[in-house]
Amino acid sequence: MTSSELRWTIVVVLLAAVGVVALWPLLKGGPSVPPSGSVNQQFGIGADVASPAPDDVELAPLRREAALAPCPLPALDVPAPPGPLAGVVVPCLGSPGAVDLGPALAGRPVLLNVWASWCAPCREEIPVLSDYADDSGAIAVIGVNVQDRPSDALQLLVDLGARYPSVADPEGDLRAALQAPPILPTSYVVRPDGSLQRVDPPAVFRTPEEIRLTVGRYLASSG
Template sequence: MSADRGPGRGWLIAAAAVAVLGTIALIWFAVGRTVVPPAEQSAPPPAQPVAERPDCPAPDPGAAAPAGAALAGVRLPCLGADQGGIDLGAALAGAPAVLNFWSPSCAPCREELPVFDAYARAHPEVTVVGVHQAVSAARGAALLRDAGIALPSYHDGADVAGPALGLPRVQPVTVVLDADGAVRAVLPRVFADPGELAAAVAGALG
């Protein structure tokens, strides 16, 4: 009788093993096919809102940059304003202009922004603007808002204007343009007060 039971038990054990392996395979397949609901998937962080800022100088419709203007064809949006694709060569023509290239990560830039703000208020005959050289528009606009800076700035997140002017890779840099948009001075320095800036601009415009 013992000899008759042996093969039967072996068959039962083999069948049980096959059943267990089949169950494991089904579980593995089900886990591999599990789809995470859209609500549970990681979503990109929401874009930071950009603080509202004053409008930047913009040309009249159809206006063109003067011949030889250094920034002709260079188009930038205005930081924190509903203005995109402004042709800087046309926008800054007609009066001398002072451009201050800055970014939030540049400590000397943050220190001298009030100097340019004060100079702009004292010299309405000169167009004074910032050029924000950083990717995050939200961070730049927030810095200006928190510092109480009224000076408008173009947003150059793709680093377009600096190479067009051949500027050195430093910050801050100030560029003086004449009324025809020609470069009269490139000043890679920090200005301590509005009088110092006024003297530099007057000297550049001669």
């Protein structure tokens, strides 16, 4: 076991020991708890199975209802910087098409939030992220939906009224680039130069002010 794996194992054990359900373990191949009111037949618990890619025809009605903000597009006058997100192309959850994250996020700070509809702490955090994203001084917020059914993910955003953009990660390429731990939710602050840093220790944001302070701290640090 590597030191990084050992550290995350200790985090999970400590959370369980104190009886605080704040962060949910993410099993290798699917949700540890199926979406509410449904049977988890599509994913094998612990199996090496990727999420389904968004089906544009099937998702069209939900996308119209969700009315998510558009996924980011590259700025013509900003070159794509090197960094972990270079070459990572993922589907946009709220509309047809894919996002090349390196150039799309170049030149500006971004808060990436990794989530799933079956993750109870994610459901609590999404409205807080939405309130923060609506503030005039906020940096861009982009959700990263993982190991989930796109229809369930969109329905949750409809139910919560959250409209900041989200991308899907059906093949796990983005999670691999982020070196994401097996815990949800997880957040990352992306700097304008393409570097990024995971919010560590992991936390569930409770207020927009907590997000503002966290973002400011990580943008001020050099990584």
